[in-house]
Amino acid sequence: MTDSFHMSPDDFRRHGHALVDWAAQYMERVADLPVQPKIEPGAIRAMLPSAAPEDPEQFELLVRDLDTVVLPGLTQWQSPGWFAYFPANTSPPSILGELVTAALGAQGMLWSTSPAVTEIEAHVVDWLVDLLGLPQEWKTAVGPGGGVIQMSASDSTHVAHVVARQLAVDRDASTDDVVAYSSSQAHSSIEKGARVAGIRHVRLIDVDERFALRPQSLEAAIERDLSDGLVPAIVTSAIGTTATAAVDPVRDVTTVARRHGLWHHIDAAYAGSAMICPEFRVHQQGVDGADSYVFNPHKWMFTNFDCSVFWVADRAPLLRTMSILPPYLQNAASASGDVIDYRDWHVPLGRRFRALKLWWVLRSYGARGIRHHIREHVRLAQRFGELVDDHPSLVRTAPVSFGLVCFRHVDGNGPTNALAEAINAAGDVYVTPSTIDDQRFIRVSIGATATTEQAVERLWSIIRDAL
Amino acid sequence: MTDSFHMSPDDFRRHGHALVDWAAQYMERVADLPVQPKIEPGAIRAMLPSAAPEDPEQFELLVRDLDTVVLPGLTQWQSPGWFAYFPANTSPPSILGELVTAALGAQGMLWSTSPAVTEIEAHVVDWLVDLLGLPQEWKTAVGPGGGVIQMSASDSTHVAHVVARQLAVDRDASTDDVVAYSSSQAHSSIEKGARVAGIRHVRLIDVDERFALRPQSLEAAIERDLSDGLVPAIVTSAIGTTATAAVDPVRDVTTVARRHGLWHHIDAAYAGSAMICPEFRVHQQGVDGADSYVFNPHKWMFTNFDCSVFWVADRAPLLRTMSILPPYLQNAASASGDVIDYRDWHVPLGRRFRALKLWWVLRSYGARGIRHHIREHVRLAQRFGELVDDHPSLVRTAPVSFGLVCFRHVDGNGPTNALAEAINAAGDVYVTPSTIDDQRFIRVSIGATATTEQAVERLWSIIRDAL
Numbered sequence: 060m061t062d063s064f065h066m067s068p069d070d071f072r073r074h075g076h077a078l079v080d081w082a083a084q085y086m087e088r089v090a091d092l093p094v095q096p097k098i099e100p101g102a103i104r105a106m107l108p109s110a111a112p113e114d115p116e117q118f119e120l121l122v123r124d125l126d127t128v129v130l131p132g133l134t135q136w137q138s139p140g141w142f143a144y145f146p147a148n149t150s151p152p153s154i155l156g157e158l159v160t161a162a163l164g165a166q167g168m169l170w171s172t173s174p175a176v177t178e179i180e181a182h183v184v185d186w187l188v189d190l191l192g193l194p195q196e197w198k199t200a201v202g203p204g205g206g207v208i209q210m211s212a213s214d215s216t217h218v219a220h221v222v223a224r225q226l227a228v229d230r231d232a233s234t235d236d237v238v239a240y241s242s243s244q245a246h247s248s249i250e251k252g253a254r255v256a257g258i259r260h261v262r263l264i265d266v267d268e269r270f271a272l273r274p275q276s277l278e279a280a281i282e283r284d285l286s287d288g289l290v291p292a293i294v295t296s297a298i299g300t301t302a303t304a305a306v307d308p309v310r311d312v313t314t315v316a317r318r319h320g321l322w323h324h325i326d327a328a329y330a331g332s333a334m335i336c337p338e339f340r341v342h343q344q345g346v347d348g349a350d351s352y353v354f355n356p357h358k359w360m361f362t363n364f365d366c367s368v369f370w371v372a373d374r375a376p377l378l379r380t381m382s383i384l385p386p387y388l389q390n391a392a393s394a395s396g397d398v399i400d401y402r403d404w405h406v407p408l409g410r411r412f413r414a415l416k417l418w419w420v421l422r423s424y425g426a427r428g429i430r431h432h433i434r435e436h437v438r439l440a441q442r443f444g445e446l447v448d449d450h451p452s453l454v455r456t457a458p459v460s461f462g463l464v465c466f467r468h469v470d471g472n473g474p475t476n477a478l479a480e481a482i483n484a485a486g487d488v489y490v491t492p493s494t495i496d497d498q499r500f501i502r503v504s505i506g507a508t509a510t511t512e513q514a515v516e517r518l519w520s521i522i523r524d525a526l
Numbered sequence: 527m528t529d530s531f532h533m534s535p536d537d538f539r540r541h542g543h544a545l546v547d548w549a550a551q552y553m554e555r556v557a558d559l560p561v562q563p564k565i566e567p568g569a570i571r572a573m574l575p576s577a578a579p580e581d582p583e584q585f586e587l588l589v590r591d592l593d594t595v596v597l598p599g600l601t602q603w604q605s606p607g608w609f610a611y612f613p614a615n616t617s618p619p620s621i622l623g624e625l626v627t628a629a630l631g632a633q634g635m636l637w638s639t640s641p642a643v644t645e646i647e648a649h650v651v652d653w654l655v656d657l658l659g660l661p662q663e664w665k666t667a668v669g670p671g672g673g674v675i676q677m678s679a680s681d682s683t684h685v686a687h688v689v690a691r692q693l694a695v696d697r698d699a700s701t702d703d704v705v706a707y708s709s710s711q712a713h714s715s716i717e718k719g720a721r722v723a724g725i726r727h728v729r730l731i732d733v734d735e736r737f738a739l740r741p742q743s744l745e746a747a748i749e750r751d752l753s754d755g756l757v758p759a760i761v762t763s764a765i766g767t768t769a770t771a772a773v774d775p776v777r778d779v780t781t782v783a784r785r786h787g788l789w790h791h792i793d794a795a796y797a798g799s800a801m802i803c804p805e806f807r808v809h810q811q812g813v814d815g816a817d818s819y820v821f822n823p824h825k826w827m828f829t830n831f832d833c834s835v836f837w838v839a840d841r842a843p844l845l846r847t848m849s850i851l852p853p854y855l856q857n858a859a860s861a862s863g864d865v866i867d868y869r870d871w872h873v874p875l876g877r878r879f880r881a882l883k884l885w886w887v888l889r890s891y892g893a894r895g896i897r898h899h900i901r902e903h904v905r906l907a908q909r910f911g912e913l914v915d916d917h918p919s920l921v922r923t924a925p926v927s928f929g930l931v932c933f934r935h936v937d938g939n940g941p942t943n944a945l946a947e948a949i950n951a952a953g954d955v956y957v958t959p960s961t962i963d964d965q966r967f968i969r970v971s972i973g974a975t976a977t978t979e980q981a982v983e984r985l986w987s988i989i990r991d992a993l
Contacts (some may be wrong), residue, residue: 064895064974066618075550078622079542082629083535096641100864101921103645104667111653114663118619119656121885123923125626129882137631144639148878151533152585155545161624162828164604164616172611174563175599178570183813186578200571210677211874221722234701234724245851250876255688255848255873257701257724301854315618356561357876363628364878382721385714386961387611387768387969406722406873407678408715409614409824410832418588425582428531436945494853498611502854508532 067241074118079164081125082154086137089509093137094489096131096297103132114326130329139507139514140488145329146462146506149161150361152423156416157363167410170398171390180208180414183421184368190426191334191354194343194347197370199399206370207404208413212328215353215369216295217252218405222351223293224256224323225380233288240280240294242272244495246301246326253293260289270305270457270495272296278315285319293322298343299330300504302493304460306330310345317348325352328367330461332359333437336430337460349500359436359462359506362420362430366413369404434509440505446519452526456498462505465493468526472499481525488518531582541585548592549621552602561605563954570599571985575617577804592823606974606981607955612768612796613929615827615972619890623883626828631888634877637865638857644866647675647881650888651835657893658801658821661814664837666866674871675880679795682820682836683762684719685844685872689818690760690789691723692847699757702726707747707761711738712963713768720760722803727756737772737924739763745782752786761791763816765809766797769960769969771927773797777812784815792819795834797928799826800904803897806928826903826929826973827896829887833880836871845870903929903973906982911971913986919993923965928971932960939966948992955985 066074106128136147167176184206185198199205209215220239227237239253243263253261262284265276281291294316296307309325312405316323316383325346331354333339346352352370356362371377382403384393392398402408421429444459447466452474468474479492479501505515535539573595587686603614634643651673652665676682687706694704706720708731720728726769729751732743748758748948761783763774776792785791792813798821800806813819819837823829838844849870851860859865888896911926914933924932934940945957946968959968972982 062898064891064898066890068553068618071553071618072546072550074618074622075546075625076543078625079539079546083539083542085629086535086538097975098641100641100859102635103642106647107646107649111650111657111888112892113894115890117893118890121619121889129630129642129646132640133630133632134638134640136633136640144633147631147633149628150589151535151541153539154625154628155538155541158542158545158625158630159549161616161621162552163596163600164614164830165600166603166614166831170567171601173599173601173603174565174567175570177597178568179574179596182571182574183578190578208908211872211876213876221724224724228724228726234726247850247855251848251850251873251939254850256658256722257688257691257695260700301852305543329782334917363631364633364876365874381718383714383718383721385768387958388714392567395567406684406718407680407832409678409680409831421578422583423533423585424531425579427580428582431529431531491854513955514883524660 066118077122081122086362087310088139089135090139090487092130092135092138093486094135094140095483096130096133103128111263137507137509139509139511140518141510142503142505142518143489143491145358145504147358147364148361148508149363150420150508151195152419153361153363153416156419157262160415163412165412167404167412168408169390169393170418171386171392176412176414177401179418181399182417183414184208187368187423190338191331192340193352193370194372204370204372205373205374206368208367208417209367209403210365211367212326212353212355213248213252214405215326216248216326216365217255218369219322219324219351220252220256220258220293220397222380224258226322226376227290227292235259236288236290238262238284238289238291240277240291242266242297242300242307244270244300244302244305245295246328249295249326252503260284266305270300270303272307272310272312274308274315277312279321281315291319291321293324298325299329299461302495303457303465304330304463305457306342308462309343310348313345313348322350323348325349325439327352327354329355329358333433333461336433337425347469356417359433361424361508362417366417381405436506436510439512440464443503443505443515443519450526456500464503467498467499467500475499475501478522478525482501482518482521485521488521492522532928533585544589548589556602556604557606557954559597559602559605560953561602561607562950563600565599565683570595581955601730604974604976606976606978607984608974608977609970609972610956610958610984611793612825612971614825615633615828616830617887617975619886620828620830620883623886627879627882631878632879634879635869635875636855636857636860636867638859643879643881644868644976646869648866650881650885651675654835658798659804659807660819660837661839664839670841671837672841673835674868676834676836676872677832678821678834679793679822680719681714681872682834683715683791683793684722684811685836686762686789686791686818687719687723687725689843691725693789693843694757696761703755703757704759704965705729705751706759707731707744709733709764709767709774711767712762712764713795716762716793727751733772736772737767739774739779741775741778741782743979744779748782748786758786758788760791762791762793765792765794766928769962770924770932771797771930772924773809773927776810777815779960780812780815789817790815792816794821796817796822796825797825800900800928802893803900823884826900827887828891829884833884848872903977906979907972908932910972910982910986918993923967931970932967934965934967942966942968945989945992949985949988952988955988
């Protein structure tokens with residue numbers, strides 16, 4: 060046996076126990092860390108040596124740097140005071156699932172390269188069809204649709220645009236003429252996904268006073284493009300836009316999409332998690348008319364990034380677009396047609412065992428546990444909205460939607476920006492303002508795993524004191 | 527405080543310690559598990575309940591299912607007997623890095639959303655420029671190039687094709703006319719990346735007797751396409767093809783690419799890791815003429831999937847293609863131009879702290895430790911090649927290249943397939959055969975973290991006994 064630089068299993072045990080303790084302690088003290096680091100660009104790099112070490116370093120030094128280099132430069136997304144963007148939840152069972160996934164190091168590109176990776180993913184994603192009240196035909200076990208875990212909603216939305224473009228090109232359209240649609244409030248991933256897919260025409264459609272897409276405007280835009288000889292191919296509805304969590308009229312968009320033969324993609328990246336509570340499914344009425352749907356358990360379902368679930372109502376066009384089978388990937392199981400080969404469902408070939416953490420979250424919380432926490436976040440948002448409504452200096456700029464409350468200072472952008480700065484200056488809470496039609500507003504997004512009533516009360520006290 | 531379904535930090539400690547022990551034990555026993563599970567399609571799903579549990583399950587039940595449901599259905603990619611495909615390495619420091627990344631749950635889409643995530647990534651990827659002997663201008667700290675961690679080589683190669691397509695379209699080409707090139711031996715991700723990017727013409731160029739791209743054939747293909755009014759946009763060279771680890775003539779391809787204004791992308795997904803040893807850099811001579819380069823530390827550099835490093839020689843066209851800046855992502859740091867916002871370097875917006883595990887691997891092994899293990903794998907491959915050459919029933923079908931040995935039975939496809947089946951029937955080793963020009967051959971890919979001289983001797987004894 061030659062010299063080895065590998066860490067022994069016994070040293071792995073020792074360091075692993077220390078890091079589990081470090082992670083538990085991080086959970087216990089994250090509330091006390093500043094949510095946003097006070098740091099200048101380049102400050103972290105300046106602490107690092109200019110070259111990789113030639114010789115092995117003691118593992119204890121690496122762990123020490125977590126406290127001296129990493130944490131001082133980290134934004135604490137897991138803080139109970141996290142009210143910025145949308146949540147990007149972790150949870151204890153999910154973190155432990157990631158540990159095991161890393162240790163197994165299995166690749167699930169084909170069923171045959173690790174059957175359990177594929178089958179547990181297909182099964183757990185089918186569970187979610189029932190949990191979210193989605194059409195039965197979207198289950199891989201039923202068909203013709205099916206679901207897959209992708210890295211992000213951006214990837215899922217990009218894939219939807221690629222498939223829609225390919226369907227248009229298959230009908231003899233020039234790629235140059237393909238058109239994609241969404242509301243002006245849709246997430247930037249739609250414009251980006253379309254552009255990356257080579258779609259040169261993206262129409263951002265008017266919204267109504269609740270920031271939801273106007274179907275008549277969509278219809279008019281499609282007809283204008285048709286009369287210009289262009290090829291309308293795909294429209295995306297949002298269930299929960301980024302700025303205000305607005306909900307597009309899914310059923311009406313389906314009607315327009317069907318009339319003109321467009322692919323209808325639904326972006327429920329954030330709000331999809333709420334569909335585990337039946338009372339919120341009113342927001343996805345008509346979902347059975349969609350061609351694809353994405354939601355991110357890594358936002359609001361206590362499952363670590365990356366875990367974005369993407370469903371198609373019919374998997375045939377997806378597989379036709381994405382499948383290339385070279386000799387080194389051919390195998391008896393794939394040839395039989397009896398198995399799912401998830402490499403044909405997205406751009407990457409390699410894929411890790413992401414379903415494990417999702418499986419563990421669903422089992423560890425139970426559907427009841429997830430419902431409880433989502434309802435609690437929504438309750439806190441409703442209550443916070445009432446506090447805003449009752450305050451003479453504040454005005455809501457959109458309906459409270461799911462866990463999101465949007466408001467501004469009555470006196471306009473200057474005082475609104477000043478208020479946002481005062482909130483973030485407190486250090487233990489964090490909000491990210493946004494802008495619609497040149498009007499600034501503050502978003503309070505309630506949904507971090509660690510967020511409690513107490514954290515929301517703390518935020519409110521900071522706001523009240525700053526006014 | 528309301529009821530909580532969250533696992534407490536103390537329970538996390540307890541279950542975390544148990545799972546660290548489970549993972550250490552997995553390392554100790556993986557050699558004794560069958561590399562390939564003997565399992566029928568659907569067998570894993572049949573063990574799972576048809577619906578997610580309504581109530582929380584005991585965490586001990588989840589852990590128990592690792593042994594009863596997961597392992598029996600898993601392909602053991604981390605076995606010392608892993609000689610299939612290419613390696614997909616884990617290592618103890620990398621697994622522990624994944625644990626911490628999961629616990630921190632930070633998002634690095636913008637510098638401002640977690641400065642340490644971006645700066646450590648940029649810095650460690652710059653370290654790799656020196657470690658692999660790549661051009662200094664590819665460092666983010668030098669420019670105009672830079673590197674980023676992507677999910678997979680397929681994603682990186684796809685992005686290269688998107689940028690090249692965009693450059694062509696910006697020069698007024700129709701997307702329909704864009705052409706991409708690679709050798710007939712290139713990885714399927716090139717054909718797939720081109721297709722996903724909307725490139726409708728992909729030319730697979732002839733190879734020579736060593737399975738390397740013929741530059742004259744590339745030149746001829748480009749001239750044919752130009753005379754047909756098409757728009758040649760990108761050529762990919764492979765440093766280490768999938769079937770035989772063949773190396774394309776990088777410098778000659780650059781000459782042809784420059785003459786006709788094509789983007790030159792290099793796919794060194796597998797073999798790039800070997801460039802940490804100066805003696806292998808002869809295979810990337812002329813790399814300074816490339817426009818982009820991808821290699822996967824998650825293959826042969828002891829870093830868990832996903833970790834694919836993608837460099838561009840000039841980041842301007844990449845950022846121009848991929849950047850979209852909505853109001854909710856605007857911030858002072860981005861506006862200053864002093865920071866890297868990695869969301870503009872790929873399709874996804876969200877991104878986890880993947881650099882942590884790579885940083886830990888480089889520090890825990892040191893450059894010397896990684897060199898040692900890669901040289902040891904190559905030495906074992908050379909020795910295995912000699913055993914093949916000395917055996918009257920076997921003939922090599924390609925030069926031994928890096929850690930890969932390709933050979934067949936002298937009597938052709940039937941006996942070659944039978945030999946592959948006999949090898950895999952042993953259970954504790956695994957090879958994946960491939961095909962070139964209807965000729966079957968066996969690939970022995972030596973490079974798993976746990977693979978030792980003893981494992982290679984075991985493989986050879988199985989082969990010898992089967993002949």
